[in-house]
Amino acid sequence: MESKCSCFFAVIFTIYITGVSSLTVIPSANPLAVGGNVTLTLNPHINISAGGWLLDGNILVFWYPGMFIVSDSYKGRVAFNTSTSQFSLYSVQVTDSGVYALQGMSPTVNAELRLSVQEPITNVSLTVSKTNLVEFNDSVTFTCSARGTALAFSWFNGSSQVTAANAQLISNGSGLIISNVSRYDSGPFSCYVVNGISNGTSKIISLDVSYGPSNLAMAINPNTMKYISGSNITLSCSCESKPAALFQWSYNGVSLNITSPTFQLSKATKNHTGAYACSAQNTVTFQYAIVTKLINIIDPIFSASVVPVGEPPIFNNSFALSCDIKGLVDSVYWIKDGIHLFSDSIHSLSNQNNTLTFNQLSLSDNGKYQCLASNAVSNMTSMAYSLLVNYGPWSTKISGPIIAEVGSNVTLNCSASSQPSSQYSWFFQGSKAGQGSVYQPDISSLNSSGEYTCLAYNNITKRNSSATWNLTVIVGISSVVVTPSTLIPLASRNMQLFCNVTGFFTSIQWLKDNQPLNTTVTRSIYMNDTSVDFHPLQIADDGFYQCVATNTFRSHSSQPYRLLVNYGPIDLTIAVDVKATIVLKCSAKSQPPSVYHWLFNNTVIKEDAMLVLNLMSPLGNNYTCVARNPLTNDTSFSSYVISERDAVASVQMSMLLTVMCALVHLVLMFMKPF
Ligand SMILES: *[C@@H]1O[C@H](CO)[C@@H](O)[C@H](O)[C@H]1NC(C)=O
Ligand SMILES: *[C@@H]1O[C@H](CO)[C@@H](O)[C@H](O)[C@H]1NC(C)=O
Ligand SMILES: *[C@@H]1O[C@H](CO)[C@@H](O)[C@H](O)[C@H]1NC(C)=O
Ligand SMILES: *[C@@H]1O[C@H](CO)[C@@H](O)[C@H](O)[C@H]1NC(C)=O
Ligand SMILES: *[C@@H]1O[C@H](CO)[C@@H](O)[C@H](O)[C@H]1NC(C)=O
Ligand SMILES: *[C@@H]1O[C@H](CO)[C@@H](O)[C@H](O)[C@H]1NC(C)=O
Ligand SMILES: *[C@@H]1O[C@H](CO)[C@@H](O)[C@H](O)[C@H]1NC(C)=O
Ligand SMILES: *[C@@H]1O[C@H](CO)[C@@H](O)[C@H](O)[C@H]1NC(C)=O
Ligand SMILES: *[C@@H]1O[C@H](CO)[C@@H](O)[C@H](O)[C@H]1NC(C)=O
Ligand SMILES: *[C@@H]1O[C@H](CO)[C@@H](O)[C@H](O)[C@H]1NC(C)=O
Numbered sequence: 001m002e003s004k005c006s007c008f009f010a011v012i013f014t015i016y017i018t019g020v021s022s023l024t025v026i027p028s029a030n031p032l033a034v035g036g037n038v039t040l041t042l043n044p045h046i047n048i049s050a051g052g053w054l055l056d057g058n059i060l061v062f063w064y065p066g067m068f069i070v071s072d073s074y075k076g077r078v079a080f081n082t083s084t085s086q087f088s089l090y091s092v093q094v095t096d097s098g099v100y101a102l103q104g105m106s107p108t109v110n111a112e113l114r115l116s117v118q119e120p121i122t123n124v125s126l127t128v129s130k131t132n133l134v135e136f137n138d139s140v141t142f143t144c145s146a147r148g149t150a151l152a153f154s155w156f157n158g159s160s161q162v163t164a165a166n167a168q169l170i171s172n173g174s175g176l177i178i179s180n181v182s183r184y185d186s187g188p189f190s191c192y193v194v195n196g197i198s199n200g201t202s203k204i205i206s207l208d209v210s211y212g213p214s215n216l217a218m219a220i221n222p223n224t225m226k227y228i229s230g231s232n233i234t235l236s237c238s239c240e241s242k243p244a245a246l247f248q249w250s251y252n253g254v255s256l257n258i259t260s261p262t263f264q265l266s267k268a269t270k271n272h273t274g275a276y277a278c279s280a281q282n283t284v285t286f287q288y289a290i291v292t293k294l295i296n297i298i299d300p301i302f303s304a305s306v307v308p309v310g311e312p313p314i315f316n317n318s319f320a321l322s323c324d325i326k327g328l329v330d331s332v333y334w335i336k337d338g339i340h341l342f343s344d345s346i347h348s349l350s351n352q353n354n355t356l357t358f359n360q361l362s363l364s365d366n367g368k369y370q371c372l373a374s375n376a377v378s379n380m381t382s383m384a385y386s387l388l389v390n391y392g393p394w395s396t397k398i399s400g401p402i403i404a405e406v407g408s409n410v411t412l413n414c415s416a417s418s419q420p421s422s423q424y425s426w427f428f429q430g431s432k433a434g435q436g437s438v439y440q441p442d443i444s445s446l447n448s449s450g451e452y453t454c455l456a457y458n459n460i461t462k463r464n465s466s467a468t469w470n471l472t473v474i475v476g477i478s479s480v481v482v483t484p485s486t487l488i489p490l491a492s493r494n495m496q497l498f499c500n501v502t503g504f505f506t507s508i509q510w511l512k513d514n515q516p517l518n519t520t521v522t523r524s525i526y527m528n529d530t531s532v533d534f535h536p537l538q539i540a541d542d543g544f545y546q547c548v549a550t551n552t553f554r555s556h557s558s559q560p561y562r563l564l565v566n567y568g569p570i571d572l573t574i575a576v577d578v579k580a581t582i583v584l585k586c587s588a589k590s591q592p593p594s595v596y597h598w599l600f601n602n603t604v605i606k607e608d609a610m611l612v613l614n615l616m617s618p619l620g621n622n623y624t625c626v627a628r629n630p631l632t633n634d635t636s637f638s639s640y641v642i643s644e645r646d647a648v649a650s651v652q653m654s655m656l657l658t659v660m661c662a663l664v665h666l667v668l669m670f671m672k673p674f
């Protein structure tokens, strides 16, 4: 029956498939839950006098003017309004889902609607393949299920939706596979199910994802490249790990049996230098990580001192100072007199040897040198080393007298510019004569004259230098005596005075009466080297003579020599004194003084200078006075004649009668003394 009708309408509808497609079917509800009622209405409303409602091509109801027929299997569940063409279905089942079509034959129209009848969602459940997972190692599968129809699934990790980009969805979304889970895949996961009429959310499931250790890091506090001994150094290890990692520390590959994440190197010493490793192990993932850091603990520099290298410092030689350092050193600086030294043409600095090298020492290199050594953790400045450049002997010279008297003390001084002071040796006539800068040669004889050599020797520079000195030794003046050529100097005769000098002299000077003897005054005196010639001797030459001999050192004066000139008698005079008597007094100049006698009638009447006559003496008497030099026996005479006037003036009258007589001198030299 049903199939008969269907065939019938199929033929009809096939013929009339033309359409007014602007018509739509409006359901009272779509989707709708099982057991509900639905009414399908044509929109816009038009009158269809003949047509049918079909579900998936099967006729539910059809009508034509005046009647409608409901398919048998829908009888009792269907209502149809012929005037409005509204179709209602009651107590719908899932099987009522499908394409509902109104097909009108008069007019010819067609409108369709897919109606969905759904069961509400219940019993949403979520299962997981396993919850204890290892990161990157494990995959997990979630399965979501629910009762209901037209189910759509979606997944949430916490509040964020899981999409196909993060995971793999299977079984129309009811299954979720996360391959190689990460630590961020721990959930909580849930599944949300929805259909047209209801929704449902599953319970939540959290995963336990074990991971790590990763990002293992070692922090060192304080953090520096090098540590000074005695530092307290804290090492801390950290990583990301679930479950918590087990730490193990090792030093240079040897386990330290320390399992805490932190430990301290207290008062670290140089011996603590090395590679510190922290290893972290995850007992679940079986992952293992290790981080290693080098810790360098350095002793501060204990001492620095400047020491000379090799030969002592000698002028013009090369020289080196070394900085002797106890401790590890990174760099060395040199300081001269407080000023930083740089390498130049004079100094070369070698950092490998910590050495300051002087290519060619000069005196300007003298000074105080220090080295400053530093390492990463300390520095130290040495004590000053005083550099004193050794040199010389230079400019060796002798000072002293060039001439000396036998027996005197002579001091020769030798000097040289030298550092250190030179040692001096003296040589005379080819052999060593003494040492020391001061030398007092023995000059007991004239043999000590000659060339003295001083040799200066510097025992550091090993150089020497010499100087010579010519010393002339002389015999000193020991006596100076004036010697006359004759013991009896006579006027008018030639005479010499000799200056007899014992010893060496350079000049002689004559003194007369303490005044220098002036030969220009007295024309008759001539001076030679050592003598004075009187040519002839004159009375005026009488006096005290000295000669003065002079050498380099002193003058020696002789004792005064009394030159007593013998002469006369000359200028004989007779003085007359007439009082009660006539007194004649005879006098003449003479040396030695003359002796006198009076002659009368060629007879000696008186041996005296004075002659006394009584007044009765006859006029005309001739008295002659004779003066005789007792040394030379030279004589001189004069006569006095008694005159009348003598008699007249014999009372209270005096008369001087001067008779000038020719004085006869005997020119012959050879007179016998008395
Ligand atoms: C469906 O229609 C029947 C008859 O009109 C009524 O008794 C029933 O309550 C309706 N059901 C619903 C869910 O509206
Ligand atoms: C789920 O259903 C409830 C009532 O059944 C409704 O209030 C809620 O809005 C629905 N949620 C979604 C996302 O549709
Ligand atoms: C290191 O620690 C010790 C005590 O553990 C302390 O006495 C010392 O002063 C510390 N040294 C430094 C440099 O802080
Ligand atoms: C490691 O230390 C523990 C206690 O801290 C001790 O019992 C154990 O013997 C030590 N192991 C080694 C190898 O020293
Ligand atoms: C460092 O090690 C050396 C030998 O390895 C030892 O002689 C010395 O005493 C140690 N010094 C310290 C401070 O531990
Ligand atoms: C270090 O010093 C030695 C002699 O003391 C010398 O032979 C050597 O060349 C020096 N090295 C450097 C790098 O200056
Ligand atoms: C040496 O050490 C002192 C303190 O330890 C520091 O002040 C100074 O700058 C250092 N000098 C140099 C040249 O490193
Ligand atoms: C020479 O020196 C000695 C001792 O030094 C001293 O006794 C003597 O008097 C000195 N002679 C002279 C002439 O100075
Ligand atoms: C060099 O001479 C001085 C004295 O002038 C002496 O004290 C020193 O010992 C000498 N040195 C050598 C190496 O001979
Ligand atoms: C010393 O005398 C000798 C010969 O008399 C001479 O050759 C030499 O130059 C003199 N020396 C000095 C320093 O005068």
Ligand SMILES: *[C@@H]1O[C@H](CO)[C@@H](O)[C@H](O)[C@H]1NC(C)=O
Pocket: 483, 498, 499, 500
């Ligand atoms: C003094 O010198 C002279 C001349 O040289 C000489 O003839 C005379 O004998 C010397 N007299 C004495 C005492 O030496």
Ligand SMILES: *[C@@H]1O[C@H](CO)[C@@H](O)[C@H](O)[C@H]1NC(C)=O
Pocket: 516, 517, 518, 519, 520, 521
């Ligand atoms: C010597 O006497 C003359 C004349 O009185 C005088 O001019 C001269 O300076 C004197 N000479 C000396 C060396 O005294």
